[in-house]
Amino acid sequence: MFNELASVKKIAKGCVNMEDNSVKRYPLSKQVSDKLEAMIESGDYKVGEKIPTEPQLMEIFQVSRNTIREAVKSLTWAGVLEVKQGDGTYVRSSDRFDANMKQKYAQVSLKDIAEARNSIEVTISRIAAIRRNEDDIEQIAEALRKRKGLKENIKENTKADIDFHMCIAEASHNTILIDLYRSISYYLEEQIAERHMVSKLKVEEIDELHEKLFLAIKEGKPDMAEMSSRDILDI
Amino acid sequence: MFNELASVKKIAKGCVNMEDNSVKRYPLSKQVSDKLEAMIESGDYKVGEKIPTEPQLMEIFQVSRNTIREAVKSLTWAGVLEVKQGDGTYVRSSDRFDANMKQKYAQVSLKDIAEARNSIEVTISRIAAIRRNEDDIEQIAEALRKRKGLKENIKENTKADIDFHMCIAEASHNTILIDLYRSISYYLEEQIAERHMVSKLKVEEIDELHEKLFLAIKEGKPDMAEMSSRDILDI
DNA sequence: TTCCATTTGTTCGTATGTATG
DNA sequence: CCATACATACGAACAAATGGA
Numbered sequence: 001m002f003n004e005l006a007s008v009k010k011i012a013k014g015c016v017n018m019e020d021n022s023v024k025r026y027p028l029s030k031q032v033s034d035k036l037e038a039m040i041e042s043g044d045y046k047v048g049e050k051i052p053t054e055p056q057l058m059e060i061f062q063v064s065r066n067t068i069r070e071a072v073k074s075l076t077w078a079g080v081l082e083v084k085q086g087d088g089t090y091v092r093s094s095d096r097f098d099a100n101m102k103q104k105y106a107q108v109s110l111k112d113i114a115e116a117r118n119s120i121e122v123t124i125s126r127i128a129a130i131r132r133n134e135d136d137i138e139q140i141a142e143a144l145r146k147r148k149g150l151k152e153n154i155k156e157n158t159k160a161d162i163d164f165h166m167c168i169a170e171a172s173h174n175t176i177l178i179d180l181y182r183s184i185s186y187y188l189e190e191q192i193a194e195r196h197m198v199s200k201l202k203v204e205e206i207d208e209l210h211e212k213l214f215l216a217i218k219e220g221k222p223d224m225a226e227m228s229s230r231d232i233l234d235i
Numbered sequence: 236m237f238n239e240l241a242s243v244k245k246i247a248k249g250c251v252n253m254e255d256n257s258v259k260r261y262p263l264s265k266q267v268s269d270k271l272e273a274m275i276e277s278g279d280y281k282v283g284e285k286i287p288t289e290p291q292l293m294e295i296f297q298v299s300r301n302t303i304r305e306a307v308k309s310l311t312w313a314g315v316l317e318v319k320q321g322d323g324t325y326v327r328s329s330d331r332f333d334a335n336m337k338q339k340y341a342q343v344s345l346k347d348i349a350e351a352r353n354s355i356e357v358t359i360s361r362i363a364a365i366r367r368n369e370d371d372i373e374q375i376a377e378a379l380r381k382r383k384g385l386k387e388n389i390k391e392n393t394k395a396d397i398d399f400h401m402c403i404a405e406a407s408h409n410t411i412l413i414d415l416y417r418s419i420s421y422y423l424e425e426q427i428a429e430r431h432m433v434s435k436l437k438v439e440e441i442d443e444l445h446e447k448l449f450l451a452i453k454e455g456k457p458d459m460a461e462m463s464s465r466d467i468l469d470i
Numbered sequence: 471t472t473c474c475a476t477t478t479g480t481t482c483g484t485a486t487g488t489a490t491g
Numbered sequence: 492c493c494a495t496a497c498a499t500a501c502g503a504a505c506a507a508a509t510g511g512a
Contacts, residue, residue, distance in 0.1 A: 027480060053496060064482050069497085077312060085497045086490035116411040119358035127354070175344070176351040180415070260488080262499060288477060299501045304478085320478045321509030472512100479507070488498070 029070035032061050036071060037080060040091055050088040051081070117184040118233045121165060124181060125213060125229035128171035129222040136171035137218050143167045144214050148207055164210065168217065206232070263298050264305035270296070271306060272315060275326055285323040286316070314418070328417070352419040353468045356400060359416060360448060360464035363406035364457040371406035372453050378402045379449050383442055399445065403452065441467070 036051070045051050052060065057068045072089060075081040082092040128136070143164040147157075162185055169181045209232045216225035271286070280286050287295065292303045307324060310316040317327040363371070378399040397420050404416045444467045451460035 029480075055496085066483085067481065070480085072497095083497070084490080085488070086495075088490095088496065112409045112411050115362070115409055116415065119362070119412065120354070123354035123358050127350070174347045174350050176347050177354065180351065260498085264499080290477085301502085302500060305499090307478095318478070319509080320507070321476075323477065323509090474512080475510095477507100477509075480505085482504080483502085485501085486499085488496100490496080491494095 028063050028067045029074070032057075032063060032067060032071035033074050035061070036075060040080060045091050047091050050090050053088060113184060117181065120177060120181050120184070121169075121233065122226055122229045124169050124172045124174075124177055125217065126222040126226040127174065127177070128168045129217045129220055129225035131173050132171040132217055132220070136167070140164070140167045140171065140214055140217065144210060147210065168213075171217065264302045264309070267292075267296050267298060267302060267306035268309045271310060275315060280326050282326050282328060284326050286326065288323060314414075348419060352416065355412060355416050355419070356404075356468065357461055357464045359404050359407045359409075359412055360452065361457040361461040362409065362412070363403045364452045364455055364460035366408050367406040367452055367455070371402070375399070375402045375406065375449055375452065379445060382445065403448075406452065 039045055051057075054065050054068050054072075057072075058065055061068065072081060072083065076083055079092060081089055083089045132140075143160070143166075147160040147164045166182060166185070169178045172178065209228060213225060213228035213232060216222075216228050274280055286292075289300055289303050289307075292307075293300055296303065307316060307318065311318055311324075314328055315326065316324055318324045367375075378395070378401075382395040382399045401413075401417060401420070404413045407413065444463060448460060448463035448467065451457075451463050
């Protein structure tokens with residue numbers, strides 16, 4: 001079953017000598033976790049699947065059980081693996097990023113989270129206005145159309161709204177800001193979906209504000225984009 | 236030196252019996268980390284201070300070194316402790332919130348990370364100008380003084396600079412923004428420490444910009460704070 | 471500067487407990 | 492009940508980094 005794993009390159013014990021006299025530490029446990037993560041990312045083990053047992057991993061990587069456990073533990077804390085005592089270890093997610101977010105947000109007030117999201121949204125709008133390309137503009141325009149289309153269905157509307165802002169986030173071309181914004185947005189979506197329900201403005205006015213934001217980004221005006229974004233949030 | 240610790244209640248080995256027949260596992264390492272965290276939260280060990288060495292902790296809690304290390308590790312990953320090989324273990328934060336973002340950031344380009352940090356810094360400056368209180372202003376002023384003081388030692392200077400901006404972050408009174416900023420800052424501190432070395436401006440001009448940011452926050456001018464913050468980063 | 475004691479880092483072996491199927 | 496698999500804990504040895512003599 002794990003024959004293909006027998007071809008795993010022998011793990012180098014101790015340190016790795018670099019050019020000159022510099023030495024880079026590369027702990028066995030780190031080597032193992034790196035290899036495991038690479039295997040997961042390359043699809044050797046898919047999400048939901050069980051990875052080999054600890055004794056099997058000992059055999060595969062030729063290290064002690066403690067080292068295996070150390071590696072598995074780090075991937076567990078990174079959200080990549082999920083361990084079930086008496087059963088086995090499963091692949092939870094191939095994405096290292098949003099796994100931990102939920103746990104972290106659990107204790108923080110919704111108000112702070114919303115504010116953090118809004119802050120990032122404003123700053124993202126500014127960057128997007130500077131860095132967007134033609135493709136981004138097209139994507140945002142499309143999302144804006146969809147957003148305008150539906151009015152009655154709240155859930156659909158919320159989703160369209162998030163899509164619109166996610167398109168803007170993508171246009172910032174900054175991986176970490178995108179991931180931060182997405183993680184927080186999805187978390188908030190689960191918690192509340194009524195930002196537009198408490199709005200003091202009419203639907204038409206909100207649409208207009210979004211239109212303005214789009215134009216600012218399209219025309220590459222960061223200050224205007226930032227202001228428009230703030231206007232939307234200050235509803 | 237650690238006599239007051241001798242009074243720590245003996246840690247119960249094995250399991251804790253609950254009412255009925257339910258049994259709740261309470262691992263030694265978890266007991267140790269809980270106690271350590273409680274001590275930190277209660278002020279027995281303050282932020283920046285060194286906690287007892289591993290052998291001392293073994294003596295205090297009467298458990299093996301591996302157990303101590305497991306406990307310390309969990310607090311390290313929770314952002315509460317900071318371990319320095321060959322030196323000791325320090326209290327980084329009494330707040331358990333900032334989980335290990337380091338691993339999450341590992342695959343993202345430094346450029347994106349720096350930009351994300353700068354974005355958050357700008358938005359934090361704006362919020363701080365709105366929400367700061369007298370105590371915040373005093374803290375920031377103090378950090379500004381320290382920042383101005385030393386000029387030659389690069390490492391010290393970097394630390395003072397981070398402290399200054401962390402004070403501003405604290406003044407925003409938004410837990411998640413503070414933690415995001417702190418996590419990213421610490422990560423960047425390890426990666427690069429030369430933001431001011433590549434600066435095109437003279438030291439005096441940089442100082443002046445920081446002074447301006449402080450005044451904007453002190454006088455409660457969000458727009459001016461945001462602009463000043465951006466000026467500092469656009470160096 | 472070198473040397474050395476201290477402190478943490480990594481890895482192994484071993485034993486025993488607990489949960490699952 | 493039992494074989495399997497993971498959880499916890501102890502002890503030991505050596506490596507590597509730090510700070511001070």
